Amino acid sequence: MNIYVLLKKTFDTEEAISVSGNQIDESGAEFIINPYDEYAVEEAIQQRDKHGGTVTVVTIGDEDSEKQLRTALAMGADEAVLINTSDDLDEGDQFTTAKILETFFEGKEVDLILAGNVAIDEASGQVGPRLAERLNMPFITTIVKLDIEDGTAEIEKDLEGDLEKIDVSLPVLVTCQQGLNEPRYTSLPGIMKAKKKPLEQLELDDLDLDEDDVEAKTATISIFLPPKKQAGRILVGETGEQVKELVSLLSSEAKVI
């Protein structure tokens, strides 16, 4: 099977966010593989181990994105592709990303594409479905189980807490939800091996694209932090008294019950 994983690097979830000059301040921040994309990498590896084939991890980013790709290779992916847009694009949106990926996939034999169901930074969840539509491929989002048998994928999809059982024939694009698997940690031998695995670097030119082809449809005009919350009130006294006071505060002061 030809398995592809769409991967994005994101801020470490531990990072606090600060804004400077209408942009998220990235200086000194730690970056990780988007946590939902880790499920995609893990699932791709497991499916390959079951059915054979290769796992190729694809990201759109800058030269620093190599780090996350190497991590995916160390987990067990076979090949990686970095589409480096840092010289060509100032701003893109989900249309931009999907268009670049569509072009990348043109003419490729694909059985399965996996992605995270959402990136924890921009959190639109658009790119997977957008790409599948461009490739004329069915897609299933937020999957928690994937069994492939004779060219058919039997999928369990999380539907805001309910579970949907779906059959779909390959090729298919799926986006991964927490609960699908337990992503493995990288091992030292894995990390050593990953250094020698192929990592292809492409730019828009290599895909015969220019800026205009991928121009964003939407624009961000400002970024700001939510108002800082003031420290609240810690209630005092006997527990019973505290509870009484809380109920009274919630109904008369906060007016939420």
Place this chain on the structure above:
Amino acid sequence: MSEKILVIGELQQGVLRKVSYETIAAAKQLNANAEILALVLGDGDLQHPAEEMIHYGADRVITVSHANLSNYTSEGYGQVIMEVMHDENPSGIIMGHTSVGKDVTPKIASRLELGLISDAVAIEKEDDQVIFTRPIYSGKAFEKKVMKDEGLLFATIRPNNISALEPDASRTGDIIAREVDVKDLRTIVKEVIRKKTEGVDLSEAKIVIAGGRGVKSAEGFNALYELADLLGGAVGASRGACDADYCDYSLQIGQTGKVVTPDLYIAVGISGAIQHMAGMSNSKVIVAINSDEEANIFKMADYGIVGDLFEVLPLFIEELKLQGALVS
């Protein structure tokens, strides 16, 4: 012909989700003078939900009933929405940022090469330009976004953030049942297993009671469910509680998991890791109950009780019963 804005009424087991009404209010914020056209899809008699959309402010409703729409598929819904878009040529489309909305809107946007702004929590207008505010980094920051071209305004809205209009049962409007041949579906939904407990949907709940590791067991969550029932709220959980198997991952609130913005968030036995805070910090009122007075959650809380949750919760429930506090 006047402008029109298309909103999608989303049914869940035959009942309109609350966010459907909110899409109507959002549509009016895009253009107060536009005709609000609602589309309701399903399998069966859709007259009642159609009337409800009118009571909540829709001017006209198109219903499409088809056996292939009994369960949502992106292909089935996509076909119908795109056919209606083609005939009606709306200047804007608003849908809820739900499982269904998240799934079908990028498909349509991609097919028609449109921009799409997902998960908007506020809409404003400045010199005729519509500006959408949406959370990024799980609500650690926000961005304001606009469409670059004059074309279609296409957005999904987060439940519970844009208030629905007051319903008016005397409002009337045309309801048109439309035939659409929904076909060639490549995805087949075999079965839907309802795991969710009866009651209020977590992402739409006005009140959320969330438990963490401090709740200690799945049984420990029973008191949270009782409290949620009493307050008309929903139960959520921290990652720690989900990892420990006290409850299902679908209840997880945080940077991975759901982001919720209820009027009242009661954190029970939750320490307040930054990843969890990202999922609930924009709640209007936050209450923390924790035995550790140093717990991070107290920095975020409007009201805090330092104490043993197993002592506090029964007293809380008793007091509410005593007060006869009833929340819709």
